[in-house]
Amino acid sequence: MPDSTLVPAVPATCSPSRAARELGLRRAEFDLAVHLGRIRTAPDEGGGAGRVVERAEILRLLAQHGFPSTLRERVRVVGTAEGAALMGIPAGRFTRLARLGLLVPVRFYLNRYRAVVWLYLAEELEQFATGAGNTCLLKGRTPETLRGQLAAGVDLRARNWRGRHFGFLLRQAADPWARAAAAAAFLAPAEIEDVVRDPGERALLERLRPAPPAHGAPGSSFAHLAEHLMTAQDPDELGWLRSDLAQAMREARTASAAPRTPARSPQAAERALVRCAEGGPRLPARPGVTPGDRPARNRRAVAHTVVTAPPAPTAPTAPRQAPDPRPEVPSAARGLRAWLFRASARPAQARPGYRARNRPSCTTETSSRPRTS
Known part of the structure; x- marks a missing residue:
């Protein structure tokens, strides 16, 4: 067994x-x-x-x-061409339906030309194509109201993707503060500051804020474009996101308060002021060492400082000894350096063992070879 x-x-x-x-x-x-x-x-x-x-x-x-x-x-996703073939319509009509918000993308990626390529669920496209009320949208002339929106330049693909991604973040949120951070992920910093006035709460939201989908290295043009698609643009979209953030913040404050940064003591604040005035490193002061013991790196800042430290006590100096009357004997190292200096000051032709091989214009040693006539 x-x-x-x-x-x-x-x-x-x-x-x-x-x-x-x-x-x-x-x-x-x-x-x-x-x-x-x-x-x-x-x-x-x-x-x-x-x-x-x-x-x-x-x-x-x-x-x-x-x-x-x-x-x-x-979970199969398709692009514009494949989606149009799946629905049995031209690619141009498929793009118009997506711009009108009738087809909601589920993912996107950036190609090498920095163009946004939207991806759609094949299952949803098949359901839309087989719907009884969508026949007039797939065949025939587009209704006049929809054609007017297209002429005005409407494009709801990015907005619909943000709404879908927002629902995913809400499902993954574990507490009210995470739900508030999900709403803040689609707002610009100025919008968040207008809704959340407390700096401590904004710092917590920034720490819990979900990152945009990874596209390219951080700081690259691809990453900036992905962050731009993650940020709400339309005024009505900004309005309901701000409303959701305000409601989520009220629920989060009721559940638990945001952690606060402990305030510094007056002694620590005074030491920091002295360090800033002296231009020294921003390090905690060692016990037994006053700010006046450190050398001042910025004399102008020291001249205009308000907080002054008492002068450090000077230690008693030892009595100065009389100079030795005997002549100083140069050491071997000092004598070698003097000989090298004198040797380098002589002309090149007078130096022993001189060769022209080290000159830039010469590639071989020819000064020691006999001349032939």
Whole structure:
């Protein structure tokens, strides 16, 4: 009978990468399934900041009929050309329907030409194409009201994606402060400051604020473009996001107060003022050393400082000894340096062992060779 103690215990949770491998999905497909609610995740209670997948959730997905093809089909995304072919309409009509907000993108990426490529769920496109009330939109002339909106330049693709992503962030939020940070993720800093006046609360929202989808290296043009798509632009969209943020902040304040930064003591503030005036390093003062003991690096700042420190006590100096009348004997090192200096001052032709090989115009040693006539 085998010993049960040698059988390794199966962990109750696993990381998203491990869960994607066990489910036979690519990481992009797994993340999209989590966003859509197809795969349920839980907060990492082991101290990590991410999320984990429970073993029971993996077993539930493995037991589904037609796995894994059914799950892959539910998270399959297509672009404009493939989506238009799937719906049986021209690509131009597909783009117009997406700009009008009738087709909601689920993801986007930036190509090498810095153009935004929107991706749509194939399952939703098929449902839209088979809908009974959408026949007039797929065939025939576009209604006059919709054509007027297109002529005005309406494009709701980015806004619809933000609304969809906002719903995902709300589902992942674990507390009221995280829900408030989800609303603040789509607002500019000036908008957040107008709604949340407390600096401590704004610092907490900044720390909990979800990052935009990763596109390119941080600080690159791709990252700036992704952050621009993440920020609300329309006035009505800004209005309801500000309203959601204000409501979430009221609920968060009721649940728990934001952590405060401890105030500095008057002694610490005085030491910081003296350090700024002296131009010294901003380090805590060592015990037994006053600010006046450190050398001043900025004399102008010291001349205009208000806080002055008492002069440090001077130690008694030892009596000065009389100079030695004997002549100083140069050391060997000092004599060698003097000889090298005198040797370098002589002309090059007078130096022993001189060769012209080190001159830039010469490549071979020819000064010691006999001349032939």
